[in-house]
Every structure is written in structure tokens, then in C-alpha cells.
Amino acid sequence: MEPKERIYLDYAATSWPKPQTVIDAMMDSVTLMAGSPGRGTHGMSLQAGRVMNKARLTLSKLLGFGNPNDVAFAQNATMALNLAIKGLLQPGDHVITTMLEHNSVRRPLEFLKRTQGIEVDYVPVTMSGRINMEAVKKLFRAHTKLVIATHSSNLLGCILPVEELAQLAHEHGALMLVDGAQSVGNLPLHVERMGIDMLAFPGHKGLLGPQGTGGLYIHPEVQLEPQMHGGTGSQSEEPEQPNIRPDRYEAGTPNVPGIAGMAAGAEAILNIGVEQIYKHEWSLTQTIVENLQKLSGVKLLGPALGEPRTGIVSFILENQDPAQTAFQLDRKYGIAVRAGYHCTPLGHSQSQTTETGAVRVSVGYSTQEHEVETLIRAVAELSRG
Ligand SMILES: Cc1ncc(COP(=O)(O)O)c(C=O)c1O
Known part of the structure; x- marks a missing residue:
């Protein structure tokens, strides 16, 4: 039966x-807006640009960062993590991460290990999300560039001590990347207060937006090599990707309907x-x-x-x-x-x-x-x- x-x-x-507001925002975007945001000067293109700017502002409020342009939109958490990992690491760098990472962290790391000789340590985590910090301290080396941790395990649901890891990373001159795939929209987060240098997130999980959306928060002092090159609607005469945010990390026409939906989802979360x-x-x-x-x-x-x-x-x-x-x-x-x-x-x-x-x-x-x-x-x- x-x-x-x-x-x-x-x-x-x-x-x-x-939420219905997510569906409405996407419908409005598809029916009322045209033109690539940041590229045209007609009304519909400007409106699409305003939707993008508002989305950045809403995310900055939800995730706790001062400059809304410090978020680069991506198609999902995986693309955001790839930008963070491949855009930062160079041959010979060392990374500390955990055994609870998703393949969207592990596979880019293993790829760089094979192709660029980066070194990776995976630390154990208990079922409750605890990590032996004394053991982590001993892993830092002169060339440790990055610590990466998922904020919450997609298998166990446990919450990892990302603030403590960020503090350790900074004490040793490294940066902190957090995979927020299971925490953004589900757990209170403030990247600036928590010392998170980069936060990757999907738009389609806790943010209640559609699939095909996500983003990466990048601390203003962190410089990443863009992983995608192309048109941005800015400095078009230059052969190189512009050095301004968010354009540097957002080549090509963005997913405006999707981003409108993700922003409406973030707004719903701020309201609840x-x-x-x-x-x-x-x-x-x-x-x-x-x-x-x-x-x-x-x-x-x-x-x-x-x-x-x-x-x-x-x-x-x-x-x-x-x-x-x-x-x-x-x-x-x-x-x-x-x-x-x-x-x-x-x-x-x-x-x-x-x-x-x-x-x-x-x-x-x-x-x-x-x-x-x-x-x-x-x-x-x-x-x-
Ligand atoms: C912990 C974690 N990281 C990364 C991802 C990848 O997210 P996406 O599918 O949006 O790229 C997932 C997806 O389930 C996840 O649970």
C-alpha cells in the first residue's frame, strides 16, 4: 500500500x-530582470545588479562580515572549496585538516598532493566532534599554510571546534578555512568574531535556496588565485582578471535567479x-x-x-x-x-x-x-x- x-x-x-519567498524571488528574477548584472545600463540589467548587491548584504548580516563584497558566489560548496584550496595553496605547502571532511575537501587536497607535492595531515575527531588540540599543535610546521575543518560532519552531525582551530592556525601563521555546508543557516556563525578566514557554503541546504548556488567568504587580506577567468563587466580592456572584489572571483554571467532565491532564503533565516x-x-x-x-x-x-x-x-x-x-x-x-x-x-x-x-x-x-x-x-x- x-x-x-x-x-x-x-x-x-x-x-x-x-519557502514561498524563495520561489517568488526566483520567479521575479526570471520574469522581470534581464541583461547581465554589472554589464548593462538599462533598467532590467541594473535591477539584476541590485538583486546581487542585496544578496551580498543579506549574507554579510547572516554570516558576520563587514564588507558585502567579500563574498564570491559559486555554484555550490564544492566550487567554493576548490577556489579556496586551489587558489591559496602552492607547491610545498602543508595543510592540517580532519578525518571528517567531505570529499569536496579531501579530493582537491589529494589532487594537489599528487600534482604539486603539498603535504596533508588528517586529524581524528571523536563521535562528539572533539579534537585533541595538543596533538594538532605538534603538527604545525614552518610551511603550514592552511587549517581546514568542516563545521559540522555530514555523517555524524557533530560540531567541530572551528574557533579553537582558527586560533591555533593564527598562532602558527596559517589561515583557517571552514566548510560550512552543514552549518550555514543551521548554526549561529560570525566569521569575523570566530576568526574564520574563508567560509565555503552551499545555497541549497541550510540557506533554503535553490540548487546551483553557494559562495565563499574571503577575508579582505586573503588573496586567492582565481580558478576561472573571463568577463566581469569591469576593466574590460585589461588582459588579466581585475583585482577588485567580487569581480576577481566571479567570471561569467552569474546565476541571478538562483542568487535571488538564495538571498530570499537567507532573509527568511534572519527573520526566523x-x-x-x-x-x-x-x-x-x-x-x-x-x-x-x-x-x-x-x-x-x-x-x-x-x-x-x-x-x-x-x-x-x-x-x-x-x-x-x-x-x-x-x-x-x-x-x-x-x-x-x-x-x-x-x-x-x-x-x-x-x-x-x-x-x-x-x-x-x-x-x-x-x-x-x-x-x-x-x-x-x-x-x-
Ligand atoms: C560537509 C559537506 N561539505 C561539502 C558538501 C558539498 O556541497 P555541494 O554539494 O553544495 O557542493 C557537502 C554536501 O553534502 C557536505 O555535506
């Missing part, structure tokens, strides 16, 4: 549903309050953890009950492939979750799930209490076989 209700618990992949969103998601995860940990045959990953975490809870049912669990949750109960490997092979080895992968449930701003209760009942039934 087809389930009556559809329950979406895959917010960590992409948020859904999008990110602390409020965090509390809502945390409380739902506590209900899930409290109930699933009572079930025999369920192995939970990530922080213990009561500890801080974002809206992610991963688990495995004994004697059942996570893909099978996710399939049954979808077909029998109408619950969308993600299963398998979560683009973090070292994270799986840390949590001893390399052989199995895991089922990942992730809640969001609009998840209701009764939806997680349905999930808990469904997992209880499946765990009984």
Missing part, C-alpha cells in the same frame, strides 16, 4: 520545501532567527536519539543524547543493509532519508562504518514533531524484522 504522507528527512542533502532554527532541529534530533537508542539492534552514530549537534542522526540496523532500510522507509512509510556512503570515506573509517555505510536522517527548519514520531515508529518496526 502507498504511504499516505510524504515525509522529507534528507535536509543534509538539500533543503525542501523551499538562526538560534531558533538550531534549537528546533536540536530538539527533534534529541527525540530521535532518545527513542532509537532504546531499540535493540540499532547502532547510533554521532554525539550522545544531550550533546550539541546539527540536524543529522545516522544509524545502522543490525543485519540489514542501510540501502534496504532507506528503501523500506521510503516505500512503506513515505519517509525520504539517505543511505550508503556519505562522501566522507575517512569519516566512515572513524565511525567504523566503512563496510556498511549508514542510514542518515536529517531534519530541517520545517520538520514537524509528528514526522519524527512516524520515523521512530517505522524504525522500531523495521528493527523487529
Whole structure:
């Protein structure tokens, strides 16, 4: 029998549903604006430029930076991370990062290791997100250029001590790059107060915008080599990419409808309050953890009950492939979750799930209490076989 209700618990992949204001902003952009922003002088092109500027301003308020031009838009967090990593590192540089990184950090690093001889240390992180800082201190070398950490693990939901890592990085003359893919829009963040030199984020997850959007905050004193070269509508007579922000890092016609949607999502978050969103998601995860940990045959990953975490809870049912669990949750109960490997092979080895992968449930701003209760009942039934 087809389930009556559809329950979406895959917010960590992409948020859904999008607020109506996001949809309206995108529709307005497509129907009312034309011309490339920053390129034309007619009214519709100027309007598109104003939308872009407002988006930068809204993000600067949400993420805590003074100059709205210090954000470069990108197509997703992956592109933003590639710009940060490949734009900064040079042959021979050393990087300290964690074992909970997503492949969007690990793969560019491994690529540079192979092609440019950069060196990388991956530090272990506990299920609760703790890192042995004394061990990290010992890893710094004269040529350590960058520390990279995900703010929250996309497998475990734990929150990493990015402020402490930033402080250590600065004490040793290195910069701090944070992967905000699971934290932006879900966790209070202030890049200037937290000492974050670069913050990569997607627009389609916690920011509630559409897919194909994201960005990189870049501290005003950090210089990156652009990874994309082309038209910007500025200094067009020069052969080189202009040295002004954000043009330096934004070649080509931007995704104005997408950016309009992402900005409307950021605005919605400012209106609700990110602390409020965090509390809502945390409380739902506590209900899930409290109930699933009572079930025999369920192995939970990530922080213990009561500890801080974002809206992610991963688990495995004994004697059942996570893909099978996710399939049954979808077909029998109408619950969308993600299963398998979560683009973090070292994270799986840390949590001893390399052989199995895991089922990942992730809640969001609009998840209701009764939806997680349905999930808990469904997992209880499946765990009984
Ligand atoms: C921790 C983390 N980093 C990076 C990414 C990549 O984000 P995107 O798909 O927007 O490039 C993800 C996506 O799931 C993620 O969870």
C-alpha cells in the first residue's frame, strides 16, 4: 500500500520545501530582470545588479562580515572549496585538516598532493566532534599554510571546534578555512568574531535556496588565485582578471535567479532567527536519539543524547543493509532519508562504518514533531524484522 504522507528527512542533502519567498524571488528574477548584472545600463540589467548587491548584504548580516563584497558566489560548496584550496595553496605547502571532511575537501587536497607535492595531515575527531588540540599543535610546521575543518560532519552531525582551530592556525601563521555546508543557516556563525578566514557554503541546504548556488567568504587580506577567468563587466580592456572584489572571483554571467532565491532564503533565516532554527532541529534530533537508542539492534552514530549537534542522526540496523532500510522507509512509510556512503570515506573509517555505510536522517527548519514520531515508529518496526 502507498504511504499516505510524504515525509522529507534528507535536509543534509538539500533543503525542501523551499519557502514561498524563495520561489517568488526566483520567479521575479526570471520574469522581470534581464541583461547581465554589472554589464548593462538599462533598467532590467541594473535591477539584476541590485538583486546581487542585496544578496551580498543579506549574507554579510547572516554570516558576520563587514564588507558585502567579500563574498564570491559559486555554484555550490564544492566550487567554493576548490577556489579556496586551489587558489591559496602552492607547491610545498602543508595543510592540517580532519578525518571528517567531505570529499569536496579531501579530493582537491589529494589532487594537489599528487600534482604539486603539498603535504596533508588528517586529524581524528571523536563521535562528539572533539579534537585533541595538543596533538594538532605538534603538527604545525614552518610551511603550514592552511587549517581546514568542516563545521559540522555530514555523517555524524557533530560540531567541530572551528574557533579553537582558527586560533591555533593564527598562532602558527596559517589561515583557517571552514566548510560550512552543514552549518550555514543551521548554526549561529560570525566569521569575523570566530576568526574564520574563508567560509565555503552551499545555497541549497541550510540557506533554503535553490540548487546551483553557494559562495565563499574571503577575508579582505586573503588573496586567492582565481580558478576561472573571463568577463566581469569591469576593466574590460585589461588582459588579466581585475583585482577588485567580487569581480576577481566571479567570471561569467552569474546565476541571478538562483542568487535571488538564495538571498530570499537567507532573509527568511534572519527573520526566523538562526538560534531558533538550531534549537528546533536540536530538539527533534534529541527525540530521535532518545527513542532509537532504546531499540535493540540499532547502532547510533554521532554525539550522545544531550550533546550539541546539527540536524543529522545516522544509524545502522543490525543485519540489514542501510540501502534496504532507506528503501523500506521510503516505500512503506513515505519517509525520504539517505543511505550508503556519505562522501566522507575517512569519516566512515572513524565511525567504523566503512563496510556498511549508514542510514542518515536529517531534519530541517520545517520538520514537524509528528514526522519524527512516524520515523521512530517505522524504525522500531523495521528493527523487529
Ligand atoms: C560537509 C559537506 N561539505 C561539502 C558538501 C558539498 O556541497 P555541494 O554539494 O553544495 O557542493 C557537502 C554536501 O553534502 C557536505 O555535506
